[in-house]
Amino acid sequence: MEPFSFASSSALDLPVSVKINTLDGHQKPIPFSTLLKRPDLRHRGSNLSPHSELYVTAQLWADSKPLTVPVQTPYKAFKSARIWNEWLSLPITYSSIPLTSQIAITVWDLSPTGGEDAPFHAIPFGGTTISLFDKDNTLQKGRQRCRIHRHKVADGLSSSTTPSVIPPIRAFRNEERIRDNDPGGNNAEMERVEGLLKKHEMGEIPEDRWLDPLVFRRIEKMEREAYKGEAKFRLKKLKEDEKAELGAGEDENNDNKENDVDEEIFYLNIDFPRFDHPIVFEDQSYPPPPMSTIPLGTSLIEARHRPLPDLALGPGINEDSEGYGAPGIGRMIRIYDPEIGIKDNPAENKHRRLMRSHRTGVVDRDLKPNAKVRDELNVIISYGPTHDLSSEEKDLVWKFRHHLTREKHALTKFVKSVQWSDQSEARQAVQILPKWTEIDIDDALELLGPTFDNPTVRAYAVDRLRKADDDELLLYLLQLVQALKFERIAPGDGEETTQDSSLASFLISRAANNMLLGNFLHWYLMVECDDRSNEQRSEHRKLFGKVEFDFMNELIKQPDxxxxxxxxxxxxxxxxxxxxxxxxxxxxxxxxxxxxxxxxxxxxxxxxxxxxxxxxxxxxxxxxxxxxxxxxxxxxxxxxxxxxxxxxxxxxxxxxxxxxxxxxDDLRQDQLVIQIITLMDRLLRKENLDLKLSPYRILATSTSAGATQFVPSLSLAAAVTKYKGSLLAYLRANNPDESAPLGVRKEAMDTYLKSCAGYCVITYLLGVGDRHLDNLLIAPSGHFFHVDFGYILGRDPKPFAPLMKLSSEMIEGMGGPTHPNFTSFKSYCFTAYTTLRKSANLILNLFALMQDANIPDIRIEPDKAVQKVRERFCLDVGEEEAIRRFEDLIGGSKDAIFPVVIDRLHGFVQHWRA
Known part of the structure; x- marks a missing residue:
């Protein structure tokens, strides 16, 4: 399709304007007999001279109501024709007018005797009403020819009696009657000529100084003839209609009324402004009222994260994202209701208060679940961090809260079940927190997420973080900086502005006492302060600036x-x-x-x-x-x-x-992936599984700059090309051992197998895309690793991309799919996958803390980022079923043909560029 550019009316901050050009038409002299009956007609200016002084008024209307006061042309004396050539600007802008706007234009005659409903000595010569927008909701522009309704003031009503275009008198069914409606074809010819005149004005027809004046005089003559012909034709039709209605016996009365029939045809030529692009109507969109003015039934944070109600559409209504239905149905209008998602259901509140009656609080301490209830509680405790509890599940957790204090994984479910807007209930929840069994670090990270805003709960999570050493804290520092967005930090600009935030105070204190933490905390904060994109809110930039300011003040207090x-x-x-x-x-x-x-x-x-x-x-x-x-x-x-x-x-x-x-380039997404790989490497090492991962260091120093550690290596494409299509030959050349299987030193082959397994599992879990042989690297020691993480969470620019990258070149380096090395590779994959599944909650909570981070692939669907990672862990099935699915995944990736074609095409393109 050809490119099409347009502008919206809401962006057009210019006054509505119209140019009054000329008045053309045929006026029949008034018979002397008519002047005897109506002596007031002999004093009207238009009856005394065909070029008498007239003036024009214009007023904007919409929905049968005037939007502006009328504006008029200045006084002007005409000589040979009624030509104004005057622009009128109405006191309203295009951005403010509705779609139904129309201009009512009235031409005023002068008479000393005045008339009924006439202001002073002005009487209406005629009026016309023209819409500003056409049937395609596009602003009209250029020359317009408007029919003047004689002796009428233009009205701006929705069903105007003075339209600028008059439809045919009757609807004729056969071609003969249609031809009778336009005798001689004058109207059709005039429409064709008007189209040619517009093209001439736009420069589409070249100018000819000798021929143009002759053509214009001929056109004027044609107009006069057309006006006379149309007047006679309409007079004839009106007579026929009246005879049919009144009967043949009243012909004499009809003859007497012949002089009263209007046979004068006039047209007013006007101009609308021309623009470089079509102007399409766009309605004003007003922001919803602030939520803070509404009395909340629940805490603001619960309301903020409550899912929007589903909109049930009627049958046949297929509404799109812009709010428009199927053709012919019209526009669907969404009405903003501030109570949706904010106020609680009073029936549910009453039920909750009855179920959690505080009079039974003493009895709850000794209450123990039976076997059936215990199984239900175990199912609730096993839920992942993103699972929302139903009202029945919340009531059950609250009922047995004292019994659950010995279950460390139940704390997050308990906090979710508390109605924090109820002061009495919140007070009981705060009192029970210190009695709970110490939670793990992954649960503490979940309590620092966006769904928990209670300061006591967040302070409890920070107390758990205090027990982590600096090396472990460094693994989560990137997410903890993002968690500052969910803290309550005072808006002041002075010192100690972060004292109300337990997380900010904790990070500043630990970073001031450790050089590594201080270095990375400083650069993480500086990058966030440097982010001035639309996705980064200004209050967040100020927040990070306050934390950096307090960190520098705390740093100066240290000895060094x-x-x-x-x-x-x-x-x-x-x-x-x-x-x-x-x-x-x-x-x-x-x-x-x-x-x-x-x-x-x-x-x-x-x-x-x-x-x-x-x-x-x-x-x-x-x-x-x-x-x-x-x-x-x-x-x-x-x-x-x-x-x-x-x-x-x-x-x-x-x-x-x-x-x-x-x-x-913004390296924050690559920085996040490398941080997760480093964390996973540590989790695997804790289980005595060293997969020889080599996560290189990366640091974003701003939103458009950064540094990356350089690891001497070759891409798989370069290694295969250099060694004639064999990755095994590359390993054999750099690690020769004739006594070892395949001629490769055992340590190097073991490193290659383990690193391939580790990166296959990790890149699958993170949904890393755009995998080709140029961003798969191998070091001479056999270390295999991935680079360039521009696509994660399942995004991939290539069609039919496999879920896991396992190319034929990688398998060939192991000795082939039938070699025992490939079996060892799959064994490493299964062990790594099951090990990381045990720490799935930790990884999911880290991604949950990054939901508001300005990471490209997370920003696309921030509410689904955690779900995408969760799906790849297959937490809904057991370990055996998960291993079976992963084995099928390896088989599908190994036998996939389309990725091979893509790799070949990519290599061809890279060779052509070089």
Missing amino acids: GTHRRKILLRQAELITILSKISKDIRFSREDRPRKIERLKAFLADPRNELTSYDPPLPLPLDPTVSITGIYPDEANVFKSSLFPLLITFKTSSGLKYPLLFKTG
């Missing part, structure tokens, strides 16, 4: 706080310099060799002070590594659309630390 603050400032200077050179190289039009030369020259320039650092500077990407300078000669620029920089740093230990730095 001043020194550590200078380190963070020096890191910021380094990142600023690298960002500048990265942008300059990315936007320069030089070829790649010259870009590399420019980068090396910039790094080697002593004025930039990059070749040596004194004292050593902890690297922002890895603060455990202190850098002392940069090797300019080893710098490189990669062949990519963003031209990432390869920079090698000198370290205080004498080793080299290469990293990639690039601008123009």
Whole structure:
């Protein structure tokens, strides 16, 4: 389809305007006999001269009501024709008018005797009413020819008696009667000529200075003839109709009335403004009233996360996302009801109060469930973190709350069952929290999510986090920073603004006493402060700014706080310099060799002070590594659309630390995936399962820049190409052992099998997409790993993408699908999958805390992000069934043909680009 551009009327903040051009028509001289009967007619200006002075008024109407006061043309004396050429601006803008707007235009004559309903000495010469929008809801523009209804004031009623276009007098069924309606074809010819005139005005017909005046004079003559012909035709039809109605016996009376019949035809030519694009009507959308003005029956946070009620449509109504039904049905209008999702059902409230009668609170302490109820409670406790409890389940948990205090996993279900708007019930819940068995870290993270806003509950969860060591806390730091959005932090700008937030105070205190935590907390907060997109709310930016401000104040109070603050400032200077050179190289039009030369020259320039650092500077990407300078000669620029920089740093230990730095890309999604992979690696190691994962480090320094650890490796595409289609040949060349099976050193093959299994399971659980042989890497030691996580949670730009990437090249590197190595690979996969299923709640809670994070693939459907990960854990079935499903998944990925075709096409495209 051809591209179509348009603008909406709500964005057109200009006054409604109309240009009054000319008045054309035929006026028959009044017979002397008529003047004897009505002497007032001899004093009207239009009867004295065919070019008498007239003026025009225009007024905007809608739904039979006037929207503005009338505006009029100035006084003007005519010589040869009634030509105004005057623009009238109405006191209203296009953005404010409704769809039914129409302009009532009245031409006023002058008479000293005045007349009935005439203002002073002005009497109506005629009127016309024209709509501003056509049948397609598009604003009319350009030249318009409006029929003037003689001796009538234009009305703006919905069913106007003065329409600008008059329909035919009768509906004729056969062609002969239709031809009689337009004798000589004058009307059809005039419509054709008007179309040609519009094209001439728009420049579609070239101008001819010699021929155009002749054509215009001919058109004027045709108009005069058409007016006379139409007047005679209408007079004839009116006579026929009257004879048919009154009968043949009253012909004499009809003859006497002949002079009273109006046979004058006039048209007013006007112009509407022209715009570059069509203007389509768009109604004003008003925001709903603030929720804070409504008395809440429940806590605001419960109402905020309550699902919207389903809208039941009538049969045959197929409403789309814009609120429009099927053709012919019309528009569906949603009416905002502030009580939906806010106020509780009074019957349910009464039932809850009866079920939880506080008079039985003493008895509840000794109440124990029977076997049937115990099974029901166990089912409730086994629910995942995203499961919503029914009202009956909440009542059951509340009833046996004292019995459940020994069940650590029941605490989150108990907190969900409490009606926190009931002060008495909330007081009992707060008193029972300290008596509960200590919960695990995953349940503590769930209590910090968006569905729990009670300060006491959140403080209880923070107390559990205090028992975690710094290394474990570092694994969850990214999510804990996002959890600050759900905290109640004072709006002040001074010091100690975060003292009301137990989570903020905890993070500041721990980060101020640990360099690693402080480094990453600082950069996580700075990236959130830098996010000025529409998805990041301004109050959240202020919140993160307050936390960073208080963190710096707390840091200064430490013995080495001043020194550590200078380190963070020096890191910021380094990142600023690298960002500048990265942008300059990315936007320069030089070829790649010259870009590399420019980068090396910039790094080697002593004025930039990059070749040596004194004292050593902890690297922002890895603060455990202190850098002392940069090797300019080893710098490189990669062949990519963003031209990432390869920079090698000198370290205080004498080793080299290469990293990639690039601008123009938001690395927060990659940072999240690497953090989850690091966490999963730790969970597997706790179960004595080392899958040789090598999660490289990544740090987003802003919303459009970041650093990535560079791991020397080859892509599978490059390795297969270099070794003639065999990944096994690559492993054999880098790890030769003639005595070992397949000629590969046992440790290297074991590393390859385990790392393949680990990344296959993890990328499947995270739904990593866009997997091809260029973002699957392998190191000479046999470590296999994935890079480039631009698509997660099941998104994939390629059609028919498999749920898990297991290419034929990967299987060939194991020795083939019939080799015992492939059996060992599947065994590692099953063990890793079942191990991670045990920690599913922890991973799901981490994703729940990231729902409001500005992560692209989470932002698409934030309410479904956790559900997408949960589905891949298969928590609704047992362990044996889950393993069987995963085995089927491996078989389907191994035998899939379409991914092979995609890989071949991708390789061809990459080769063509190179």
